[in-house]
Amino acid sequence: MTQETKKVQFVVKTSKHCNLRCRYCYEFAELGNKNAIALAQIEQMFLNIASYYQNLDFPIEIEFVWHGGEPLLQKPDFYWQVFDLQKKIFNYENIQVRNGVQTNLTLLDSQRLKLLKEGFDGVGVSIDLFGGLRVYQTGIESQNKVLENIDKLTDANIDFGCISVLTKKNLDFIPEIYSFYREMNLSARILPLFKGSFENQHQGFEITAYEVLEAYKKLVDLWLADDKFVWISPIYEAIKQVIYHYSPNAPTSFYDKREWESIYIVDVDGEVYSYADAYAITHTHGNIFNQPLADLISSSQHQKIILEAEERIQETCSQCKFFGSCSGYPIAEGNRQYNEINQDGSINCIVDKGIRQYIEYRLFEMGIIDVNKGEITLDKFNLNSQSSPSLAYI
Numbered sequence: 001m002t003q004e005t006k007k008v009q010f011v012v013k014t015s016k017h018c019n020l021r022c023r024y025c026y027e028f029a030e031l032g033n034k035n036a037i038a039l040a041q042i043e044q045m046f047l048n049i050a051s052y053y054q055n056l057d058f059p060i061e062i063e064f065v066w067h068g069g070e071p072l073l074q075k076p077d078f079y080w081q082v083f084d085l086q087k088k089i090f091n092y093e094n095i096q097v098r099n100g101v102q103t104n105l106t107l108l109d110s111q112r113l114k115l116l117k118e119g120f121d122g123v124g125v126s127i128d129l130f131g132g133l134r135v136y137q138t139g140i141e142s143q144n145k146v147l148e149n150i151d152k153l154t155d156a157n158i159d160f161g162c163i164s165v166l167t168k169k170n171l172d173f174i175p176e177i178y179s180f181y182r183e184m185n186l187s188a189r190i191l192p193l194f195k196g197s198f199e200n201q202h203q204g205f206e207i208t209a210y211e212v213l214e215a216y217k218k219l220v221d222l223w224l225a226d227d228k229f230v231w232i233s234p235i236y237e238a239i240k241q242v243i244y245h246y247s248p249n250a251p252t253s254f255y256d257k258r259e260w261e262s263i264y265i266v267d268v269d270g271e272v273y274s275y276a277d278a279y280a281i282t283h284t285h286g287n288i289f290n291q292p293l294a295d296l297i298s299s300s301q302h303q304k305i306i307l308e309a310e311e312r313i314q315e316t317c318s319q320c321k322f323f324g325s326c327s328g329y330p331i332a333e334g335n336r337q338y339n340e341i342n343q344d345g346s347i348n349c350i351v352d353k354g355i356r357q358y359i360e361y362r363l364f365e366m367g368i369i370d371v372n373k374g375e376i377t378l379d380k381f382n383l384n385s386q387s388s389p390s391l392a393y394i
């Protein structure tokens, strides 16, 4: 029997430096900082990561997601050298390496186009489509350039996905955003605004958890009314989970951070964080430039972080009807900004639970879920047959 491949992502902050000054950027205070990870540090990081996974007796896919700032401000040669190092260091039968990049796609010369086509396995493009918040230092909008470069990616047959950030400025354009991705045959992640890097940064375009939920409900309605399959995250995953919840013998999934951690954020200085605690120095797992990953994983600090995530799941998800189809990942690792903390310390899972409840309501209303027959009656919901989309990264 072939063993299941386990996946892990390292989101590596190559540098915080960026040619844009998107108004909501959570790295805003650092966008002028040109410090970048040196190749020697990357080599050390790879050695520290490989020494852990090489000893496991099952197949592992390690995906490095090169992030910033704007990661394509680095010269393409930097990444070609990174890929060479990977070939040398991750030369183990059980390890497969992939590389993705999350870019603002404003810097696309022929060398970078070649890098995206031949070097990276996945490309994520940041574009909001409405709102005018993604601007250059001059205040001029970057979007026309990005759209122009999206056409270049398409012409060059480069597979890519997009991320759009939800703010008050594009909240009223959900149908248009959906139509754009539909017409362009692109996969997309629609993410709520992330906490800013200083107080009042989001003044004028901040959104509440309930507004995020309303936007997601609109996306669900658009998705359900469409005869075409459009890969919109987190809607697609939520629909799939509700379907699973009502399907006999559907697989269950419980997020177990202690057993397998699927995503690490690596800051420019080598400090490693869980996504939920990114940049909280009290919650660093340790430094991957000078400590083997095995030491980081077993550190008392990391064990405390695991315990906290487990407690969040225990207090919140164990009471939730969707737990098992939803793994509890949103509460363990997700953006806590959009959840309410109750007096007893439990978390009110407003967006993730709310959207699953809404999907459940809609599927019943449409007669798609038939509890008596245990059937799902729309071909579109044969979700396992959908191939994986090109990923957009956090």
Ligand code: SF4
Binding pocket: 316, 317, 320, 321, 322, 323, 324, 326, 327, 328, 329, 330, 331, 349, 352, 353, 354, 356
């Ligand atoms: S919907 Fe929210 S509360 Fe329910 S299992 Fe998922 S993360 Fe936990």
